[in-house]
Structure formats: C-alpha cells, structure tokens
Amino acid sequence: MATIGDNACIQLQFTDAGDTTMATYGSGGVMQRTRIKENLVLLLNEIVDYSKVKKNQIRRPRRRNSFLFTTSCSTDVSITIATDHNYGNKQVISVTQTLYDYLLTNVREPPILRQLREETATMRGSQMQVSPDQAQLLAMLVQILGANRCIEVGVYTGYSSLAVALVLPESGILVACERDINSLQVAKKYYQQAGVSHKVDVRHGLAADTLNSMLENGEGCSYDFAFVDAEKRMYQEYFELLLKLVRVGGVIVIDNVLWHGKVADPMVNDKKTESIRSFNKALMDDKRVTISMVPVGDGMTICRKR
Numbered sequence: 001m002a003t004i005g006d007n008a009c010i011q012l013q014f015t016d017a018g019d020t021t022m023a024t025y026g027s028g029g030v031m032q033r034t035r036i037k038e039n040l041v042l043l044l045n046e047i048v049d050y051s052k053v054k055k056n057q058i059r060r061p062r063r064r065n066s067f068l069f070t071t072s073c074s075t076d077v078s079i080t081i082a083t084d085h086n087y088g089n090k091q092v093i094s095v096t097q098t099l100y101d102y103l104l105t106n107v108r109e110p111p112i113l114r115q116l117r118e119e120t121a122t123m124r125g126s127q128m129q130v131s132p133d134q135a136q137l138l139a140m141l142v143q144i145l146g147a148n149r150c151i152e153v154g155v156y157t158g159y160s161s162l163a164v165a166l167v168l169p170e171s172g173i174l175v176a177c178e179r180d181i182n183s184l185q186v187a188k189k190y191y192q193q194a195g196v197s198h199k200v201d202v203r204h205g206l207a208a209d210t211l212n213s214m215l216e217n218g219e220g221c222s223y224d225f226a227f228v229d230a231e232k233r234m235y236q237e238y239f240e241l242l243l244k245l246v247r248v249g250g251v252i253v254i255d256n257v258l259w260h261g262k263v264a265d266p267m268v269n270d271k272k273t274e275s276i277r278s279f280n281k282a283l284m285d286d287k288r289v290t291i292s293m294v295p296v297g298d299g300m301t302i303c304r305k306r
C-alpha cells in the first residue's frame with residue numbers, strides 16, 4: 001500500500017481486466033495495482049483522507065469500463081520514489097505538476113516555438129508534440145554535436161523540427177519526414193516565419209520509404225543527428241535505417257520509450273506497448289550504440305553510434 005502524505009498528488013485508475021476490476025493508484029510516479037475485492041469506498045478511504053482533498057478533477061478516459069480520478073492536496077511537491085538500498089539509497093524524485101511547472105519556467109523557449117506550440121494546442125493530436133524541455137534538450141544535443149545534417153522521423157506541426165532547425169548553422173539541413181500533408185502545412189508556415197525554410201528539406205510520405213531512398217542515394221553515414229517520433233511499431237525498422245544513415249559518433253534520439261509508464265506495467269500488453277518494450281530490450285543489448293534512457297517528457301533514449 002502506498003503511503004500518501006498530506007501534500008501528495010493522488011491518481012486512481014480503475015479498469016476491467018477480464019472479470020476482475022483492477023485499481024491502479026499512487027502518488028506521483030509511484031503507481032501500484034490491486035484487485036478491488038470489496039467496496040470501492042473502502043479502498044478509496046484506505047488510500048486518501050477525503051477531508052484534505054479538493055474535488056477537482058474527475059474525467060472519463062477513452063476506454064470503456066474505466067475512469068481516471070486525479071486529485072491533489074494543498075501543496076503538490078516533489079515525491080521521492082526510490083530509496084532502494086540496492087541503489088545506495090539514492091533518492092530519485094517523481095516530477096509532480098508543481099515541480100514540472102517550475103522546470104518549465106527554466107526552459108528558454110524561443111517566442112516562435114511558443115507561438116507554434118500554442119497554435120498546435122488548438123489542433124487534434126496536440127498531445128503528440130514534444131514538450132518544451134524535450135525540444136530544448138534536442139536542440140542542445142544538436143549544438144553539442146556541432147551537427148550539420150539531421151533527420152526527423154515524425155514532424156507533425158513542426159515543434160521539434162523547428163527547435164532543431166533554429167540551432168542549425170546556415171549551411172545545415174534537416175530532412176523532415178512526415179506522412180500527413182495537413183500537419184506539414186502548419187510546419188512549413190512556421191519554418192518560413194522563423195526564417196529557416198532553407199534549412200528544412202520536407203519529405204512528404206512514409207518515413208521508411210524516404211529513409212530507404214536516402215540510402216539508395218548514397219547518403220549512408222553522412223548524417224550527424226536523427227530524432228525518431230513516429231509510428232511506434234516501426235521503431236526497430238527506423239532505427240536500423242537511421243543507424244546506416246548516421247556517421248560514427250552521430251546520435252539517434254528515440255521518443256516515447258517510457259510510453260506513459262505502460263512499458264513497466266506487466267498487465268499492459270497491447271501491440272504498441274509490446275513493441276516499445278521489445279525495442280527497448282533490443283537497444284539495451286545492441287553493442288552498435290552507447291545509450292542513455294532519460295525520463296524527460298514520455299521518455300527519450302539517446303543513442304550514440306559506435
């Protein structure tokens with residue numbers, strides 16, 4: 001049973017797993033799962049002191065037979081989620097809303113990126129764009145690498161690609177692969193407004209086709225940096241192609257590797273989760289790259305080609 005203090009942020013999710021109702025509950029990143037054997041109210045009372053709770057957020061998620069109940073008490077602070085002696089009692093924190101808001105006040109988001117993010121927020125699929133802190137990290141990696149030639153797989157309305165294009169030198173190029181023409185219209189508008197259109201080579205179509213054609217074109221080992229943020233079940237294929245396109249010492253960053261935490265939940269076995277899980281496992285054993293999985297946004301793995 002999780003211990004939830006007065007200042008915790010609490011999340012409960014109830015789902016039907018076959019004929020058993022399951023509850024996932026916890027504070028911050030510490031989620032636990034249990035069967036609801038008896039009365040739901042008993043379970044809730046066990047977890048939370050309602051006298052301290054603001055009845056603020058109850059919403060229905062997309063799946064039938066489940067609902068998500070999120071509530072927060074007066075002071076939402078960081079929560080230590082790992083003090084396991086196996087790790088030398090290292091204290092690892094979970095990012096709460098308050099802490100994340102603070103983190104965002106320390107991100108230097110260029111006004112044009114903010115404008116794009118805000119326009120995208122009104123559009124369908126806006127949750128797909130990377131967060132400002134992720135975009136800043138991508139841009140920094142490009143700068144540290146001194147990258148000139150970059151690839152992005154999955155552009156959407158252009159937030160992450162614009163972040164990269166803005167820091168590329170004038171001679172730099174970003175090959176931007178996207179299959180959705182409508183999203184690309186927004187991206188192109190912002191490349192133009194930001195004065196970086198000349199640095200972005202937009203490729204409309206299936207990303208794997210574009211990457212294969214680049215290889216056929218003799219562009220192997222000629223790129224410095226690649227970012228993968230498209231179809232999750234294609235990750236291994238994108239990775240293999242990009243590994244051929246990127247030079248030794250070049251970097252490939254993969255987004256969504258923590259997949260909303262589902263990769264760590266053995267109860268979740270849908271195709272996308274399975275696919276990311278097996279990709280992560282393959283990457284862990286892949287001696288062709290050095291890796292670092294970073295819990296930023298939905299989780300990103302940074303791979304450096306050996």
Ligand SMILES: C[S@@+](CC[C@H](N)C(=O)[O-])C[C@H]1O[C@@H](n2cnc3c(N)ncnc32)[C@H](O)[C@@H]1O
Nearest residue numbers: 128129130154156159160178179206207230231
């Ligand atoms: C998560 S979004 C990308 C978000 C973007 N990186 C950003 O920060 O705004 C994924 C995008 O990949 C595109 N996509 C999915 N499968 C694709 C494929 N096979 N080829 C090209 N684009 C694809 C989708 O249309 C979608 O726009």
